[in-house]
Amino acid sequence: MSVTAPIKAKLRVGDLIFSRSAVFAGSMILVTLAAVAIFLVVQSLPAMAASNEEASILTTNFWAYVGPLLFGTVWAAALALVVALPVSIGIALFISHYAPRRLASVLGYIVDLLAAVPSVVFGLWGIGVFAPALVTAYAWLNENLGWIPLFSGTPSATGRTILTAALVLAVMVLPIMTAICREVFLQTPVLHEEAALALGATRWEMIRTAVLPFGRPGIISASVLGLGRALGETMAVAMVLSASPVITFQLITSINPNTTAANIALSFPEAYGLNVNVLIATGLILFIVTFAVNAFARWIVSRRKEFSGAN
Amino acid sequence: MTVQTERPVEAAAPISNSLTAGRLPKSAPWTILVVAIAVAAAVFGVVSIGTGAGFNWGGALFVGALLYIPSIWLFSTLVEGRRRAMDRLVTALVTGAFLLAMIPLVSLAITVITLGAARFDADFFSMSMRNVTGEGGGALHAIIGTLFITGAAAIISIPVGLMTSIYLVEYGRGRLARGITFFVDVMTGIPSIVAGLFAYSLFAIFLGPGTRTGIAGAVALSLLMIPVVVRSSEEMLRLVPNELREAAFALGVPKWLTIVKVVLPTSIAGITTGIMLSIARVIGETAPLLIAAGFTASVNYNLFSDRMQSLPVYVYTQYANQGNPPEAFLDRAWAAALTLILIVMALNLIARLVARFFAPKFGR
Numbered sequence: 292m293s294v295t296a297p298i299k300a301k302l303r304v305g306d307l308i309f310s311r312s313a314v315f316a317g318s319m320i321l322v323t324l325a326a327v328a329i330f331l332v333v334q335s336l337p338a339m340a341a342s343n344e345e346a347s348i349l350t351t352n353f354w355a356y357v358g359p360l361l362f363g364t365v366w367a368a369a370l371a372l373v374v375a376l377p378v379s380i381g382i383a384l385f386i387s388h389y390a391p392r393r394l395a396s397v398l399g400y401i402v403d404l405l406a407a408v409p410s411v412v413f414g415l416w417g418i419g420v421f422a423p424a425l426v427t428a429y430a431w432l433n434e435n436l437g438w439i440p441l442f443s444g445t446p447s448a449t450g451r452t453i454l455t456a457a458l459v460l461a462v463m464v465l466p467i468m469t470a471i472c473r474e475v476f477l478q479t480p481v482l483h484e485e486a487a488l489a490l491g492a493t494r495w496e497m498i499r500t501a502v503l504p505f506g507r508p509g510i511i512s513a514s515v516l517g518l519g520r521a522l523g524e525t526m527a528v529a530m531v532l533s534a535s536p537v538i539t540f541q542l543i544t545s546i547n548p549n550t551t552a553a554n555i556a557l558s559f560p561e562a563y564g565l566n567v568n569v570l571i572a573t574g575l576i577l578f579i580v581t582f583a584v585n586a587f588a589r590w591i592v593s594r595r596k597e598f599s600g601a602n
Numbered sequence: 603m604t605v606q607t608e609r610p611v612e613a614a615a616p617i618s619n620s621l622t623a624g625r626l627p628k629s630a631p632w633t634i635l636v637v638a639i640a641v642a643a644a645v646f647g648v649v650s651i652g653t654g655a656g657f658n659w660g661g662a663l664f665v666g667a668l669l670y671i672p673s674i675w676l677f678s679t680l681v682e683g684r685r686r687a688m689d690r691l692v693t694a695l696v697t698g699a700f701l702l703a704m705i706p707l708v709s710l711a712i713t714v715i716t717l718g719a720a721r722f723d724a725d726f727f728s729m730s731m732r733n734v735t736g737e738g739g740g741a742l743h744a745i746i747g748t749l750f751i752t753g754a755a756a757i758i759s760i761p762v763g764l765m766t767s768i769y770l771v772e773y774g775r776g777r778l779a780r781g782i783t784f785f786v787d788v789m790t791g792i793p794s795i796v797a798g799l800f801a802y803s804l805f806a807i808f809l810g811p812g813t814r815t816g817i818a819g820a821v822a823l824s825l826l827m828i829p830v831v832v833r834s835s836e837e838m839l840r841l842v843p844n845e846l847r848e849a850a851f852a853l854g855v856p857k858w859l860t861i862v863k864v865v866l867p868t869s870i871a872g873i874t875t876g877i878m879l880s881i882a883r884v885i886g887e888t889a890p891l892l893i894a895a896g897f898t899a900s901v902n903y904n905l906f907s908d909r910m911q912s913l914p915v916y917v918y919t920q921y922a923n924q925g926n927p928p929e930a931f932l933d934r935a936w937a938a939a940l941t942l943i944l945i946v947m948a949l950n951l952i953a954r955l956v957a958r959f960f961a962p963k964f965g966r
Contacts, residue, residue, distance in 0.1 A: 309858035313773055316765030317782045320828065324785050327792070327800045327825070334803045381699025389696055398700070405707055407946045409886025411914045412939045415921060416710045419717075419932075462706045469703075493689035523793025525889035526918065552795045556889050560896070567811065574799040578792065585791035 327578075335572030337565060346565035348558065350536070357573055362538045363453070363548030364577065367528065368521035370457035370542075375464050376514050382465070383472035388498060399473065406466035414530030417459040422450035422531060429454075429543040444544035451533040453547040459527050464517040471516065475509025476502055508591060515588035522552075522581050529553035551577045624682050631690070634673050639666030667698060718940025721933040726941075731899035731911075737930040741938050743901040744916035747816065750905055751895060751912055752885050754820035755827055760877060762824075763831025770832070771839040772861055789829040797825040798890030805894075816902070816910035819895030823884045830883060834876025838869040871960035878953035882946050888914035913942045 343349040349356050386398050426448065433446040479502045487497040503510075534549030549557075555570050562570055642665040650657045671694045678687035729740035766786075770779055801822035805813045842865050850860040866873075896909035897919045911919075920935035 303856050303858075305858045306856050309861070310773055313765050313769035314778075316762045317769040317774070317778065319762055320766060320782055320789065320832075321785055323825065323828075324789060326804070327796075330800055330803045330807070331796070378699045378702060381696045382703055385696045385700040389693060390700075401707070402703060404947075405703070407882065407943075407950055408710060409888065409914055409939075409942055409946065411886070411888040411917045412710070412714065412943060415917060415935060415939055416706075416713055418921075420709060420713050421706075462703075465703055493685055495689040495692040496685070498692075519791050523791075523795065525793070525795045526914075529889075530918070530921065552793055552889065555795050555799070556892060559893050563812075567806075571799050571803060574793075574796050578796045581791050581793055582788060585788070589787060 331571060331575040331578065334568055335575045338568035338572040341565055341569065346569050348562070348566040348569055353569060353572065356536070356569065357551075357576060359536045359538050359548050360551045360554055360573055361576065361580070363534070364522055364550040364552070364580070366540075366548060367453055367457050367460060367550050368518055370454065371460035371464060371521045372514055372518050374458060375461040375468055375517055376510075378461070379465050379468035379513065379517075380472055380510060382469045383476055384498060384502070386469075387473050387476040388494070388502065399470075402469050403466055405462065410463065410524060410526045411530070413459055413463055414527040417455065417527060417531040418451065421459065422455050424450070425455055425458075426450040433543060441540060441542050444541045444546075446543045447533075447545040449533065449545070451531055451547075452543050452545070453532060454542040456528045456532040456547075456550075459531055460521045460524055463524060463527060464520045467520060468513040468517040471509055471513035472506065475506040475513075479505045512588045512592045515584060515591065519581050519584045519588065522584065523577065525552040525556050529556045625686075626678060626681055630677065631674060634677060635666075635670045638669040638673055639663060642666035642669055667701070670694065671698065714936065714940050714943060717933070717936035719937075721937035722940055726934070726937050730901050732901070734899070735925055736927060739930075739934065741913065741916050741934065741941065743898070744911045744913045744938065745941070746901055746903070747895070747910040748885065748912040748914075750903070751816050751819045751823065751891065751910060752881060754817060754905055755823035755884060756877075756881055758820065758824040759827040759831055759880070763828045763880075764835055764873070766828075766832045767835035767839055768861060770836050772857070772865070786829045786832050789825070790833070792825065794822075794826055794887050795889040795893065797822045798893035800825065801890065801894040814894060814896035814909045815907060816895055816905035819891045819910065819912070820905065822890035822894045823887060826887065826890070827880050827884045830880035831877055834880065835869075835873045838872030838876065839865060841872065842868045871956055874960070875953045875957040878949050878956070882949035882953070885949070886914055886942060886946055888918055891915050892918065913938055913945075917942065 338346065339353050341349065342352055382402060386395050386402070390398055426446075429446040429450065429452070432442045433444075436442045483501040483505070484497055487501045488494075492500065528550050529552075532547055532549065532553060533545060534547050534553070537546055537548055539546060539548060551573050555574055558566070559570055639662065643662040646658055646662040646665070649655075671691065674694055675687050675691040678690045682690075725738065726740040727745070728742055729738070730743035731739045731741075732743075766782065770782060774782070798819075801818045802814070804821065805815065805818045809815075846864050846868060847860055850864045851857075855863070891912045892915050895912060895915070897915050898909040898911050902908050902910045917935050917938045920931045920938065924931040
């Protein structure tokens with residue numbers, strides 16, 4: 292008895308073309324990313340070893356130039372996160388557990404509207420409306436809380452400080468963080484919530500014992516994704532901040548560290564020669580930092596995925 | 603026969619119902635809120651009379667709302683106890699967080715509409731900035747540039763993104779699919795300015811340093827747009843029930859025809875929504891276009907040569923390079939910002955309407 296040969300599927304030209312072009316499109320993405328990495332590295336290598344004689348933008352060498360920028364980037368993004376995280380958790384809880392059911396989706400849409408505003412408009416608003424409104428608040432902070440090093444120094448007369456920039460950044464990352472937190476809070480098993488309420492918990496105790504522990508990985512990944520957004524945000528910071536190449540923790544003076552992305556946007560249009568390479572090299576470093584932050588977020592989400600259900 | 607237990611005497615005394623006792627009346631939070639705002643308004647009123655400055659309505663409301671949070675906690679602690687007071691405090695804080703986020707949104711909307719209306723006229727949409735040094739002029743060149751650059755980015759991104767998502771859902775197995783999924787995630791996190799730097803250095807290597815063209819801007823934007831298209835279309839394709847594919851295979855339809863004639867039509871509404879949202883996302887990008895496409899004062903219809911203005915960059919350059927009189931430049935910047943926001947809002951709205959009205963109906 293012979294085994295019957297498996298029936299071979301008929302090879303169709305249409306199938307072949309279609310599947311090959313799908314594979315091609317997928318590979319294009321890998322090629323593009325590889326190209327981004329290669330081009331950035333090739334263009335930045337000459338800058339890493341450059342001195343101030345070759346590139347006029349440098350004061351001594353490349354690393355002394357990039358240090359304050361990197362500090363400013365991380366400092367502004369961290370400040371933005373500190374402000375945005377509690378607010379976004381609050382908004383997410385309000386929409387998922389406090390607001391009337393009928394209103395919830397409308398309120399969510401209203402918060403999403405903030406995400407639709409282009410960053411350049413945020414910049415224009417920040418410098419025209421927000422910064423002037425904060426001047427009196429900064430003067431008050433300096434007068435009454437000036438003994439805290441963060442609020443020491445001479446308060447800025449224009450309001451264009453790193454704190455203003457961080458607050459604008461916080462407004463810009465709010466929608467994405469709120470959306471993620473809200474999704475996770477809504478996924479809390481209803482049985483857990485009802486069990487907590489049945490045991491006599493108030494609404495806040497129910498949230499503390501059922502919703503927040505369940506949503507913790509979601510909150511962490513939301514904050515890291517928000518941090519990634521804030522690190523790369525360019526135009527709003529470039530317009531709002533009045534910057535100088537310094538490292539300082541003072542929040543409300545007129546001498547503020549610049550961020551990497553804003554510095555590129557401000558200096559690139561007039562850059563020439565090796566200065567272009569220096570700016571591209573700072574861009575490469577920004578890319579590496581945001582990549583590390585995003586990879587960390589993804590790692591947290593995947594680590595908690597098995598037992599949380601929130602991914 | 604059951605034995606009747608004797609009731610304790612204490613229970614017969616006038617009791618307060620433990621379920622309703624010690625609760626603030628329903629109107630209490632509102633009363634406290636009104637009183638808190640009234641107190642804040644009184645303080646602000648005294649200050650404004652004392653200094654001669656105008657009455658600060660926003661400040662009074664803000665301080666009043668801040669005053670409400672500790673007072674509701676205090677009253678609730680006194681009447682209802684610690685646990686309920688905590689609950690009330692959190693309710694106030696959570697509602698406050700939402701209202702706090704509304705402040706920038708409302709302020710931004712009011713500012714953009716009032717300041718943008720000044721130059722939101724026919725001239726603005728029919729003139730460029732060529733040979734304009736002071737008042738007058740418009741954003742025609744920027745609107746044309748935005749349409750061209752975003753259009754080119756869409757032409758690059760939609761086929762690549764859509765085919766990639768088809769690969770991931772219908773064909774992808776093993777290492778390549780996993781790699782693509784991972785790197786699409788990486789691409790989502792590329793800062794927009796880095797995309798601009800890439801496009802600039804790509805064209806600088808082939809066409810010489812300092813080359814800024816519309817197509818370079820389009821390449822930068824498509825780098826930001828592709829991952830969004832892949833993500834949303836992938837999600838939509840995965841929603842198509844497998845029974846539909848199996849039914850088509852059982853009838854002897856080839857795989858590619860199944861995808862084209864069954865899978866895509868079923869998910870087309872969701873895919874369209876995702877694509878429109880991705881266009882709405884990149885149309886407001888400023889930094890990559892500033893670097894890769896540059897800025898100019900003239901209309902340019904050619905993507906492949908010379909600089910090209912776009913609306914977001916127009917907003918920025920009008921603000922950053924103010925001439926004389928500065929009000930004319932600021933008015934143009936705000937009018938362009940209003941135009942940009944209207945375009946983005948319209949795209950968002952249409953995308954949501956498409957999702958609602960053209961979604962496939964699975965009901966029987």
